[in-house]
Amino acid sequence: MRKLTYLVACSIDGFIGDPNGDASSMFQFAGGEYLAWYEAEYPDALPVEARTAIGIADAENKRFDTVIQGRGSYQIGLDADIPSPYGHLREIVASRTLEKAPHPNVEIVTGDIVGRVRELKAEDGDLGIWLCGGSQIAGELLDEVDELVIKTYPQVYGAGMPMFGTGFAVTDFALDGVKAFENGVVVRWYSRKR
Template structure:
């Protein structure tokens, strides 16, 4: 069975986006944190996206290495992003590109099917999609990059749950700027 990992940047008060879907609270990551996220992406065999995160990522990374000031790590991330197999869950998009396929149906059923298949770890991004997977008990690992800022509201990282989910802390790392990345596994 494949492992499903949910990881994102968030404010100390638990939001991945401030009101108005503003994700700029995190600012540009330090080179060390960017390398961490690059390694995270490279360790995945498949990335699952909700519509909003897909639109954010696909608006930049297809040509990410052509942006002014792009360094070697960003260029590598862009190449990896384009090459990585992706599944986009949306009922409103008509098409997706860049080695992605669109799923309009039951996200939980499709994620369950993908987890049961062969292959390496899968990552999931986007609060709504990850929230559905969380409530269905499908997430095996959480990677939380916490920034030292309070945004006061917005899109929460963790979904409202019907029951407790107990976790084991696997690792904690501190990065420049006071960003703390904690990795937890779901107790089964």
């Protein structure tokens, strides 16, 4: 069975964006040793524009063949006139307001996203499924998340969009690893406790 991995950037206090979902203040940390590591380990989690800019447009996918994101996360690409931001992956967007996909590589799921994720996880294949964000879809899919990869940036937001837009529910994960970078970024890997 394939894994659903929530690979996400957040502040020290666990927010993936400000109250409006803007996380652009975190972009300042995408450089140096950290960026070189990220390019090598997670090239599939970079949008096509970034892959092209850094010369890895044709890099092979190492971990994922599918990306899932909510409408708010997907809207960032649409606003930049990029209707298929992760064209090297199968793109699935959960949305109750988008009725038609603006690009042939994008599948819109207007109904049961949990059921669709279960179908994806049951497919044969060596590569996994990346949950890109945002908060609401992560909350809806919390019970399906097999792995968390949390990129914590050295900032405190104080308030904003939480990693999981859910009500209170305790879900246990086991810490599998930690990597720290000179710029203050810390990456942690967790697997779901079964």
